[in-house]
Amino acid sequence: MKYLNEIIDTLSRNKIMYLIDEELSNHTSIKIGGKCKIFVNIKTEKELIYVVNYLQKIKAKFYILGNGTNTLASDNGFDGVVISTQKLNRYKVSFKNNNASIYVQCGMGLFNFGKLLRKMGFSGLEFAYGIPGSVGGAICMNAGAYNQSIGDFVEYVKVLKGGKVKKLSKSEMKFSYRNSIVQKSDIIVLGAKFNFKKGNSKDIENLQQQYFQKRLSSQPYSDLSFGSVFKRKENFEPISKLIDMLGLKGYSIGNAQISKKHAGFIINVGSATCQDCLLLIKYIQKKVYESYGFTPEPEVQFLGD
Numbered sequence: 001m002k003y004l005n006e007i008i009d010t011l012s013r014n015k016i017m018y019l020i021d022e023e024l025s026n027h028t029s030i031k032i033g034g035k036c037k038i039f040v041n042i043k044t045e046k047e048l049i050y051v052v053n054y055l056q057k058i059k060a061k062f063y064i065l066g067n068g069t070n071t072l073a074s075d076n077g078f079d080g081v082v083i084s085t086q087k088l089n090r091y092k093v094s095f096k097n098n099n100a101s102i103y104v105q106c107g108m109g110l111f112n113f114g115k116l117l118r119k120m121g122f123s124g125l126e127f128a129y130g131i132p133g134s135v136g137g138a139i140c141m142n143a144g145a146y147n148q149s150i151g152d153f154v155e156y157v158k159v160l161k162g163g164k165v166k167k168l169s170k171s172e173m174k175f176s177y178r179n180s181i182v183q184k185s186d187i188i189v190l191g192a193k194f195n196f197k198k199g200n201s202k203d204i205e206n207l208q209q210q211y212f213q214k215r216l217s218s219q220p221y222s223d224l225s226f227g228s229v230f231k232r233k234e235n236f237e238p239i240s241k242l243i244d245m246l247g248l249k250g251y252s253i254g255n256a257q258i259s260k261k262h263a264g265f266i267i268n269v270g271s272a273t274c275q276d277c278l279l280l281i282k283y284i285q286k287k288v289y290e291s292y293g294f295t296p297e298p299e300v301q302f303l304g305d
């Protein structure tokens with residue numbers, strides 16, 4: 001890797017935590033992925049800004065990783081820097097009339113965010129309880145369920161863009177179905193401010209549990225996966241339903257299998273490889289194209305060489 005020693009030296013001098021040759025399978029929910037050259041554990045927003053600006057300046061390859069629940073990492077690993085945001089989980093609350101606002105750093109997990117909102121009595125995001133991602137990953141993907149998305153509750157997103165820290169409004173974020181301006185751009189999410197209604201903790205908990213139980217009964221939640229493989233196509237049934245109608249539930253390539261419980265998920269039933277998953281994705285795309293005339297677009301993000 002170009003600049004390897006220089007990067008290591010810079011991280012060490014600045015007391016930024018990192019690992020060398022770290023297995024990406026330790027950091028993805030589907031437990032797939034070879035080694036990445038440098039794996040950085042960011043502790044503060046300031047560190048994140050510093051590291052990203054530095055890597056952009058020297059034109060080093062990097063990937064921002066939240067909880068790795070929508071990431072498929074290459075078997076060959078990544079000859080670059082993976083920046084983990086998981087330790088960035090601070091928050092700040094403010095009130096205005098009957099509304100509550102909360103700024104959350106990008107690494108906070110949606111589970112913990114949900115627990116915090118419940119404790120504070122802030123209502124709105126109950127549908128997301130059980131989505132296993134981080135706030136940064138959820139903003140990037142505009143994660144959602146049951147016809148609601150995280151972007152609906154955003155006041156602004158604090159980002160690092162072109163070396164500068166900015167606040168992007170909800171409209172500037174260009175949220176749409178499982179998409180935001182963050183995808184395919186150099187924008188890094190540092191955190192986001194959300195607005196919620198004041199509610200009752202008990203009601204919030206009940207609603208969270210209802211959504212969570214619904215999720216447990218319909219998704220292969222205890223299997224290893226990266227969530228929905230494909231984005232929904234407008235004017236068509238959900239892709240999972242189309243795959244199911246093609247009789248593909250349970251179909252496997254290597255140790256990657258189309259879940260028998262929910263055809264929208266690929267699960268790792270042994271020691272599946274990224275290659276197994278990619279071949280299975282291609283196979284599904286071909287089958288869907290042959291029967292329905294379009295190629296489903298993957299939702300999962302690819303990391304690696």
Ligand SMILES: Cc1cc2nc3c(=O)[nH]c(=O)nc-3n(C[C@H](O)[C@H](O)[C@H](O)COP(=O)(O)OP(=O)(O)OC[C@H]3O[C@@H](n4cnc5c(N)ncnc54)[C@H](O)[C@@H]3O)c2cc1C
Binds near residue numbers: 106135225227
């Ligand atoms: C069992 C299961 C159920 C799921 N159910 C749902 C569901 O109901 N709805 C849904 O929408 N998704 C679902 N997912 C997918 C996934 O949890 C979400 O997309 C989640 O928001 C991804 O967050 P993450 O932190 O894990 O992202 P990662 O996988 O770490 O990253 C995903 C993308 O976001 C980028 N990213 C992460 N953090 C930042 C940041 N700070 N700044 C810029 N870019 C960033 C990454 O570079 C990558 O491109 C599910 C996944 C699993 C495994």
